[in-house]
Amino acid sequence: MAAPVDRREKVLILGGTAEAATIARRLVEAGADVVTSLAGRTSNPAPLPGRIRIGGFGGAEGLARYIAENGIAKVIDATHPFANRISQNARLACAMAGIPLERPERPAWERQPGDDWIEVESLDEAAAALPAGARVFLALGRQHLAAFESRTDCHFVVRMVDPPEKPLGFADYDLILGKPSADPEEEADLFRAHRITHLVCRNSGGEAGYGKIVAARKLELPVVMVGRAA
Ligand SMILES: NC(=O)c1ccc[n+]([C@@H]2O[C@H](COP(=O)([O-])OP(=O)(O)OC[C@H]3O[C@@H](n4cnc5c(N)ncnc54)[C@H](OP(=O)(O)O)[C@@H]3O)[C@@H](O)[C@H]2O)c1
Incomplete structure (x- = not known):
């Protein structure tokens, strides 16, 4: 209470x-x-x-x-x-x-039946875990994108609330302006529309960002999940 x-x-x-x-x-x-x-x-x-x-x-x-x-x-x-x-x-x-x-607690998400998670410790590890040719939804803030720029063999989809001041440093990407949805159906529609094969996100926990995790489960997409700092 x-x-x-x-x-x-x-x-x-x-x-x-x-x-x-x-x-x-x-x-x-x-x-x-x-x-x-x-x-x-x-x-x-x-x-x-x-x-x-x-x-x-x-x-x-x-x-x-x-x-x-x-x-x-x-x-x-x-x-x-x-x-x-x-x-x-x-x-x-x-x-x-x-x-x-x-400091209110926000427990990390836990893997559920049907989840296909590749758990990593850092953004660099997440970038290395992606197979060549992947179409990747990067659910990360703009200050965390640089680790993926060297993956010129992947297509990235990035969502931002405000447009970036300069073009992003990816060889091949789409930019979506907007906020994450807590509704898995909306997130799944977005993943389908962009033919996403992999989701990359940090294990933030909480309800607001969980829609994408449920959507990935529903579409049987692998999720590269960056764990919380020790
Ligand atoms: N809703 C989301 O999904 C989401 C995701 C990521 C981040 N955020 C929010 O975005 C903010 C920045 O995140 P970050 O990862 O860049 O933080 P960070 O690395 O911990 O903070 C970097 C610096 O930004 C300033 N700062 C951060 N949060 C602040 C706040 N609430 N009020 C005033 N100054 C703040 C501080 O500057 P000074 O040292 O000059 O005080 C801090 O040293 C946080 O407030 C966080 O809650 C929200």
């Missing part, structure tokens, strides 16, 4: 995920003073309950300064499970500021 909300409490949510939006809604409805922080990776972020601030803090020290200057009583780190730097900064900053830090 969620902890009771102190109505005077000023809470900083480190966000950028569906879970962060859910937490913001719950806390605002309970009367807390909430500010969600976004890294600023998307140009038009979806509206959120409470206030929003955008952009980096300037490391752990910057975050500790923000906490002190804004009278933050608690930080909730609801960032993506692979966003390790901001989570580390949050741990350091909250220790420096002497305030509590909550």
Whole structure:
């Protein structure tokens, strides 16, 4: 059960995920003073309950300064499970500021009957695991694509929320503008339309990104699954 909300409490949510939006809604409805922080990776972020601030803090020290200057009583780190730097900064900053830090759990996905997963530890390993001639859906943020650029023998399909500033570095690719769908049918339609043979993704866990995993199972596609950092 969620902890009771102190109505005077000023809470900083480190966000950028569906879970962060859910937490913001719950806390605002309970009367807390909430500010969600976004890294600023998307140009038009979806509206959120409470206030929003955008952009980096300037490391752990910057975050500790923000906490002190804004009278933050608690930080909730609801960032993506692979966003390790901001989570580390949050741990350091909250220790420096002497305030509590909550980190909601987002369990990793587990292989289900019918899943054909090739489990790897890194993006480089994922790139090496693809067979020549594969048509690959890369369900990865733009900062994680470089490891695949040397695979000039594969076709890549990349989905982004905002268009890239310059062409991507792949020899052969299609770009789709949009967000992942939690609906496996929609994801399966997309995979079919692009004649996808392999899905590459990170084991983020959570419901919002699970549609593609179910779609791959349904279409019997191999999934190159990058595990979470130890
Ligand atoms: N919804 C998704 O599927 C999804 C997927 C990936 C990432 N994300 C979100 O995108 C953001 C960036 O991810 P990343 O992997 O690049 O993170 P990262 O490597 O851990 O963070 C890099 C730097 O970006 C800034 N930053 C990250 N998250 C921030 C936040 N919520 N508010 C303010 N500054 C933030 C920090 O800069 P300073 O050191 O200057 O403070 C941090 O040092 C995260 O907030 C994450 O939750 C969402």
